[in-house]
Amino acid sequence: MQSKEVLRFGMVGGGLGAYIGDVHRKGATFDDQAELVAGCFSRDYEKTLSTGKAWGVDPDRLYRTADEMAEKEGAREDGIDFVIIATPNYAHYSAAKAFLQNGIHVVCDKPLTFTVEEAEELRDLAEKNGLLFCVTYAYSQCAAVKQAQMMVKNGDLGEIIMVSAEYPQGWLAPEDVGNPWRTDPKMTGISNCVGDIGTHVENTVSYITGLEIEEVCARLDNFGVNRTLDTNAMIMVKYKNGAVGNYWCSQVAIGYDNALTVRVFGTKGSLEWRQEEPDYLKVTMLGGPQQIWSRGNDYFYPEAKVMSRIGAGHPEGYYESFANLYLKFTSALLKLKRGETLTEEDLDFPDVKAGLNGVKFIHRCVESSQKGSVWVKFN
Ligand SMILES: NC(=O)c1ccc[n+]([C@@H]2O[C@H](COP(=O)([O-])OP(=O)(O)OC[C@H]3O[C@@H](n4cnc5c(N)ncnc54)[C@H](O)[C@@H]3O)[C@@H](O)[C@H]2O)c1
16 A cells, blocks of 8 residues: 655754744644654754754754755655744745745745735745745634635625724733733734734735735724833724725733724625634524524535544634645645645645735834824835
């Protein structure tokens, strides 16, 4: 019997104790389509060694820098097929560029880069070298979010006229949190709150509705404990189809954890998805009662139904959304390696263009706010 082909991957960042690295590693290996074989898990080589030991990585494939890893893995016959970049934002661009230049497919966390030009450069390089590039806006990979997207796509809600979306957190309200890297412009870029969670709002709305932003008008504030960058943002959006939106993101909203919520209103109905109860979708059709739709049931569109891993009512969540994202990415990569042509369906994961849009969104919001909350063109 022929054994199943398994992809090899490495990680930059995400060493023991890191927040999202472990979620990536578990998501990437959830469906046994990939195994971890290399890493530069930290800027501190000792930490890379201890992480590699804990995760059973061959010490010969533990590297001091991302550049060294890209070069050496790119030269190996059994080198990694793809890399996961889960460092703080400042290191995304240089690491992603190094792997793309060495012919290695990339999965990178958000926000993709500091500048729009850097994101464009990565997009062009990935295209030129024929490499897949996924940006881990993983909320889009919840089954109920896919259902919401399919309902909009199939016209169930009529024409989309309004969006209201928010991502409130309260973790930066207390003084004793100190100044984590997300608040340091050298590590995080020109925005903290919009960059860290506003981009999730932008991406989740974009994934569900397919609406393209025409202009934004934003007000960024640094409320509460005095920090260098924004901790709250109110953003108005005009879309190309004439629809309008309002987004709010905050890290000083006391009482909120990760309350990403997206509401989409059409001429025939509306829906609401809440990240903290990700299995459910509130659906209301014009003149009808409010309904709660539950992931895993037959009334979900087939494209959304296949994204359920266990029966309805057994909670799925954050880990499964990363696993769904990696299942799509690794399935596409395996197909590519077999020389098969990829379809739109194969590429149904947030890509480098989604990453670029996220970076543009940050820059346009900051520009609008700095100019006194004026309307700023998105493109
Ligand atoms: N997609 C999501 O939902 C999501 C959620 C959380 C964080 N993130 C993103 O993931 C990234 C990491 O965030 P985090 O909260 O895990 O940060 P973290 O500080 O917990 O972990 C960062 C890790 O990167 C390592 N590192 C730093 N610089 C490095 C370098 N130059 N080379 C190698 N390793 C390096 C650190 O040692 C640490 O292990 C950020 O870009 C953040 O925006 C995304």
